[in-house]
Amino acid sequence: MQPTTKESHHAAEAHEEHHHEELGFLRKYIFSTDHKVIGIQYGITGLAFLFFGFCLMLLMRWQIAYPGRSIPFFGPLLERMLGSDVAGGGVMSANLYNSFGAMHGTIMVFLAIVPLAFAAFGNYVVPLMIGAPDMAFPRVNMASYQSYVLGSIIMVVSFFIPGGAAQAGWTSYSPLATSIDTNGQTFWLIGMIFLITSSLLGAVNFIATIIQLRAPGMTWMRLPFFVWAQFVTAFLLLLAFPPLEAAGVMQLMDKVAHTSFFLPTGLSVSGQIAPISGGGSPLLWQHLFWFLGHPEVYVLILPAMGIVCEIIANNTRKPIWGYKSLVYSVLAIGFISFIVWAHHMYLTGMGTKISTFFQTTTMIISIPSVIILTCMFISLWGGSIRFNTPMLFVLAFLPMFGIGGLTGLPLGFNFSDIHLHDTYYVIAHFHYVVAPGTIFALFGGVYYWFPKITGRMMNEWWGKVHFWLSLVFINLVFQPMFAQGMAGMLRRMSDGGVNYSMAQNQGGVIGGLSDAMIHLNVTVSHAAWALGLAQLPFIINFFWSIKNGRKVTSDNPWESTTLEWQTPTPPPHGNFAHAPQVFRGPYEYSVPGKPRDFTLQNEA
């Protein structure tokens, strides 16, 4: 197309041949230090865990809809694999429900979305976008992935140890976490320490890369918004994860060395005073957990917002509106997200002063989110919108994140949280942000960058089928949960809440859960299973297209402006033959007076 690309194509090809001889299969695919290979490794592993986490939930949804009934087909399988004490007769015991619930949360957050949104997309795309040859520390990058694999192996193995995986929720509140006398929690903690190490190494690498390896002319204000989002995300991981690591070490000490960091004096276990020194504080765990926990939720959403921004600019064919506000907003989110954590703890016994502080910061942090969404919305105005599959997914992201974010408000006010805390309203709130929010943005990203990675397009038609089915069913899954939650249905109930409706039938109880609300469980579960089926077009499309997708005819099939499309497809080791020179901002689409409707960042 344009001369620079051809040239780099050539030089890079020579480069690659040169390397082919040196690198055996192991070095090239398993112990690779190339950011692109590592990105792909993260991507495949992350998608596999996304699928796995979803499967856990599909089984749990059976128990919620039909408590105490044997799970058809999978029940006997579970019994065979995990033992009849936890899945006797193919019925999911409370034990197993709690394990699956804790592991669904853990796997989705730490083993699926962070590796996908941050590590996979970040690794593959960020160095390309800033015109760098690789990450700043390629071997650290490899160690980060290996640490992640180790951590996830430990997590997976924990399902099969006696007593099964951790059962105290993804939040692992002490004393429950340490008082369950199986080893699941120990595995969880050790696994988490590896995962945290992985994230820390990744974060150091990302920040150093973005600071040091930007191509000439790539000033801070010319960075694509995706890079900004990853930059802030990396800082969140870097500084919020260590306190959880510290807490993890302390809980591990509580568990294996019988210390009492999180165990108070006078704790009793089944009627006997526990043989511990006491003197610890259960709330300390919660503070340290949520000090990570809240920044973590922005780790889940910021990369997604970055993806959304890239795809919107590309498919409206015009600059993103308010680039500067976006950058300042994302920085503000980064800062403030460290001082809002206790909004998860309003009902742990908080006085007016401290809860006022935390709800004020919580309201303040919602403003930059509003600004980011506003910028995205206004960017649509005046565009020439192309509705391809990636665009559909990110367009759906906007209202879906909107619902999730807006329902954060009644939770953020402590006064309304009194009613909503620990109900399905919370579940619905955050799933709207992470599932039809983050996951949709990730789907968009997969469809969008697939041709860069493989040289082939994914099938559009099946992509659209995937989109519409997913959109419909995911709303059918999570929308009813708002109603259930508002009506008072509590989360983490291994019987789907039937205890309330039974109580009501016992006669005379006021304010129990109505049968209609309980019955919604069945609707939701069916929608969830349908949502599972709706992923089949995606999975098939994904693998089929790697070999058989339509070949791209250009290195820049979406006619984008940013640098990742200025390399050969797929990019060779070292990415660019010469470091590109950058002349302008990232979203120069439809510049008046230019012949094409996109002006490359590195076009003189």
Place this chain on the structure above:
Amino acid sequence: MQTEILPYIVEPRKDTGLYNAKVGIWLFLASEVMLFGALFSSYILLRVGAAEGTWPHHLLNIPLGTINTLVLICSSVTVVMSWASLKLNQWSKYKFYQAITILCALIFLGIKSFEYTDKFTHYEVVLKNGTSMTGHVEGSPLFLNLNKLKAAKTESIGFHPDAHASGHAEGAKGEAGGHGEGMKIATADITKLECFGPWHSTYLAIYFTLTGLHALHVFAGACVIFAIWGPLAGLWKKDPERYTNRVEVSGLFWHFVDLVWIFLFPVLYLL
């Protein structure tokens, strides 16, 4: 080498004035600040939250702690001197200084493990009649407790209670060896026998966690410094600037470890 495609490995980037590894190590140290910071905060919280009079004072051996502090400070200065030597192109001086650093690390860890062993052989025993004593068990067994005694069917133990000199340096003196006459205690009379391990009290829990984590850092730092000093020294001939950078970066980590100890020492030993 695959990494050679990267810029700014040796020379600093113009606008930031830094080479890559320096940015990397400072970022890493920032995360370490948060790690130890969280443990410090926990220490303070547990301390403030402890019921009146339950926080033990002067359980640790102050002279040993002081020596260890001095050892670490020495190692810190030799690290920075070794880097300066490289800058001045004095290879053998570098080798010498860094050897002292590694030696200091070993001394530190040696003293630390001595202190640990001391805690693991120091016992609290509570008798059926309610008296409670601290002291040493005959034969200095590690991690003894009542269950183990019973399992081994031991009838009685020899016990040397600490001399209860009142006032400040009670614990320190007691451990240094000056305990009183030995006595025999029948296993049947004991309700609790526990060494001063992390499970003994919240104070010891945080002491072992903080110093244990710190000791791991000392160990890791020493390994890295040793690797650069020994096996990887060949780089000095090939690319002296890059080698010097490595020494600087590992040195930054080492200083940080020293810095953590500067806070740990007064907080754990003296307060």
Place this chain on the structure above:
Amino acid sequence: MSHDAHDIQKSVRRYLIVFGALLVGTILTVAVNAVNFHSIAITVAVALFIATIKAFLVAGYFMHLIDEKKMIYGILASTGFFFIGLMWLTIWAMHDFPTLAK
């Protein structure tokens, strides 16, 4: 590199001075502890004060923070901010507590 031999020699002298100061600081910490201040708060404050000075010396001179680049200051400043947030807010939260009217 920015340092030439002369600069380095000058800083070597500085390192030795700092080394001396650190030794003095350590002795002082122990000595102060032996003096009975009658108040834990004062003892803590003095000990932490000396520790902070020592930390400043190590970070400033051994780690060259005294003339480091802006980027590093930025990273450390935000780290400091978050650390203080963590500690101060946690302690505050543990002490602001609904209490019964008496």
Place this chain on the structure above:
Amino acid sequence: MENLIQLTERILQIPIKASQHAKDVDTFIVYVHYLMAVLFLGWGAYFLFALLRFRKSVHPKADYHGVQSHASSWIEGAVALIEAVLLLGFAIPLWAKVVDQFPAEKDATVVHIAAQQFAWNIRYPGADGVFGKQDMKFVTGENQLGVDPKDPRAKDDIQTLNELHVPVNKPVIVQLTSKDVIHSFKIIAQRVCQDAIPGMSIPVWFKPIMEGKYQINCAQLCGIGHANMAQGFLFVESQDKFDKWLADKAKTAGSSATSFE
């Protein structure tokens, strides 16, 4: 207005209100949802319009400059302002009133509740109106709550399991703690929710205004039996009935102070 709020509450599935502050909570929830609805519908309408108006087939050439006005800043400002009003005008003062300002103990029914896996231990001060001393070190198989066996004031204390009786229209103060793990004391119709945390004693109060039987739910994951920890009930009854119940219980107090199984 009142009708509108009621209608909204019905749409939102807000449950029945049985305590004095429930109305405040619900009205506040409704207000927040109005804000949410306005934002969602407003932006939603704009969104759909923009998608239709600027689709490629009708608008083939994009406009480089896009929106020039800064009206959106006003919208953002308005959102911030409304949030500030909700915060300063409602959430903070109402929380202070409902969570932090307790009625005098003499005007209230005071009970101590200790949660355990998976039940609620409830204790009344008895005739002398004073609770006996309690410490975990006294816990034995029979004395589950660790009531000091030597304290004379404990003799008349009344203990029940899973049965909380209170008179209607009189504030209830609950001192909440837990023996083993964290539970959460939640009565949905009373809009009460408070974690019960071992090692802490946290007061919470509400004023029931409607007689009847309500379920006490445990809202915090507390182990295998978490879902079944729904056997506790709150009985709000007339003062007479309550007094009679208390007197009944007091008769057996001697034995029930140490065992309640």
